[in-house]
Every structure is written in structure tokens, then in C-alpha cells.
Amino acid sequence: MTSALDITRSVKPPRAVFVNFPLGHQTGPPHQPELQRQIVRDAMRAFETINAPATIVELPYVWDANDRSWEEIDYTKGWMPSRPSHEAADALEAQRQQKFRK
Amino acid sequence: MPVEYIPRTRDLYSDFIPYRWVENDSAPLTALTKPISECRVAMISSGGIMYRDQPRFHHEDASYRRIPIGARPDELSVWHFGYPTADAERDANCVFPLDRMRELETAGVIGELADPAFSFMGGIYSARKVRDELAPQIVDELKRAHADAFFLVPA
Numbered sequence: 001m002t003s004a005l006d007i008t009r010s011v012k013p014p015r016a017v018f019v020n021f022p023l024g025h026q027t028g029p030p031h032q033p034e035l036q037r038q039i040v041r042d043a044m045r046a047f048e049t050i051n052a053p054a055t056i057v058e059l060p061y062v063w064d065a066n067d068r069s070w071e072e073i074d075y076t077k078g079w080m081p082s083r084p085s086h087e088a089a090d091a092l093e094a095q096r097q098q099k100f101r102k
Numbered sequence: 103m104p105v106e107y108i109p110r111t112r113d114l115y116s117d118f119i120p121y122r123w124v125e126n127d128s129a130p131l132t133a134l135t136k137p138i139s140e141c142r143v144a145m146i147s148s149g150g151i152m153y154r155d156q157p158r159f160h161h162e163d164a165s166y167r168r169i170p171i172g173a174r175p176d177e178l179s180v181w182h183f184g185y186p187t188a189d190a191e192r193d194a195n196c197v198f199p200l201d202r203m204r205e206l207e208t209a210g211v212i213g214e215l216a217d218p219a220f221s222f223m224g225g226i227y228s229a230r231k232v233r234d235e236l237a238p239q240i241v242d243e244l245k246r247a248h249a250d251a252f253f254l255v256p257a
Contacts, residue, residue: 001254001256004104020105023257024185026257033201053128100177
């Protein structure tokens, strides 16, 4: 899968399936199992249909037909929400370990 | 219009030495020898997915996690510095479509989903580290699993 056409054209994996969605959603938006399944099924089909090296199949799915503004801001300065500190991440990890090591 | 991520990476990380993208002139394509409905398919995500009490990822971390394909949604968590992870934290299938792959296995679209699936944190600056350290370990995993096809999902 890829959502970054220019990078994939440079790296040239043997075969790729492109979906024009914001980073972090290459196999679909959260809790939309049918769309996710369609995307993944299309990707599986590409294993059989792609015969030429470095082919990129472009899927027709649209993130939001009424609002393409995400394309202007994805991966630009200020686009990343502020991240939890390392201390906060460590605390979350400790919680997780406590929960699952019981 | 698809987003051009190469110039945006340059802008976003303009305080750093310009990132050198991997540029390959050709791609090795190995045709499947049988239909995908008869293949054992392995999956990896660069979205930084962890299972239960597995240690979290860190910056410049080229390690990977083995994730049993029977993992439940509440047993998965996410750490990645390079993309907004909120949606993947709500539903890991955004970048690690484990539930969807299991459904496609049940539906006979793929022959079998290889166990375990894999994840790493794809924000690794050094392409060399990925090529020489991470990738060979994954290749060994795929050989051990007798995988016929390998599905890579970025984030």
C-alpha cells in the first residue's frame, strides 16, 4: 500500500496500490470495516493483476468528496498534533505492561 | 492531486540535513506461482503497532514486533512520532488491517494469513539501517513462515 505516490515512484517496490488518503489511513478511516475491506481486497487482487515491475495501481477511493483541504496541510509544518512527552509515553507503556502482565 | 511528500519532507524537516530518498532504477518482480486465494500471505505495518505488553518504539528504532494474528483490538497499541496516531489508536485497522485480512482469509480471498504479523516504527532516518538490519530479519521471518506473498502497509 502507499499514499505517497512520489516516494513510491522513487523507491520502486515490485508492486504497489495507491490510495489518496491522509497519512495514517492507508487502509481506510477508523471503524469503516467495509471500506477498509474493499481497499485491502483490491490490494490482494493486485498481487495477481500486476505483471510489470514497479507498477502502481491507483484506487478510486476519495477521502472526502466535499472537502479536499487535507491535501493542503498533510505533512506540513503545524500539521502534527502535539505529541505526548517521552515521560507520558513511558507512563502509558508502564500501564500497559501492568495490565497485560497480570 | 496526490500530495507531493518529498518536497513536504524537505520543508517539514528543514532544520535537518536534507533527507536522501532511496532511488531505485528497477524493481524485482516475482510473479505468484498460484492464485492469491491459495497463497499464505504475511503482513507488516510500519505504523508502530505493539501487542499487549511489548515494549514501545523509540526514535531511530529499527526493531520490530511479532503480533499474533489472533490479537484482539484492545490488545493493540501504537507509538510513532511521524504521523497523527489518534485514528490508528481508535482502530488499528487504519494502518494494520489485521481484522480485514482475517475476514479475507475466511472469505477465501487469500489462502491463509501467516502467523504472526509484524510491525515496526517506520520513522527511521537511516535507509541503510532498514536495508541492512531490519529487512534481513524480516526476510528470515518470512522464510520460516513459508510465506508466498508479503503485504506491506505504511503509515
